[in-house]
């Protein structure tokens with residue numbers, strides 16, 4: 740997505756497309772390893788020295804409220820963020836700390852997991868372990 744597409748996505752969701760929000764959203768879209776707010780801050784402050792940690796938190800808050808970003812509470816010590824808001828699972832690697840996405844093979848499977856009569860708003864399954872990049876003989 741280029742900047743004008745990002746601007747229209749944010750506008751369509753009813754939030755003002757500020758430079759900070761666009762930068763944070765773009766970072767999340769291009770870094771699918773589910774960065775923390777601090778990682779996003781440290782990456783963006785190089786390009787935008789006026790950004791602060793508060794700027795990043797506020798932008799994330801607005802993007803979450805607009806339904807463009809979700810929190811991933813898989814790591815005990817820090818919150819991670821994700822620009823993929825459709826149902827999917829997360830695998831947390833204890834070695835490298837990265838969070839990987841995996842898809843559900845069918846929407847029917849998600850429906851089966853949800854208790855009968857409950858209304859699901861968001862689907863997620865958490866695995867923890869060691870990723871293939873860290874696992875070696």
Ligand SMILES: [Zn+2]
Nearest residue numbers: 832835870873
């Ligand atoms: Zn790993």
Ligand SMILES: [Zn+2]
Nearest residue numbers: 821823829840
């Ligand atoms: Zn994810």
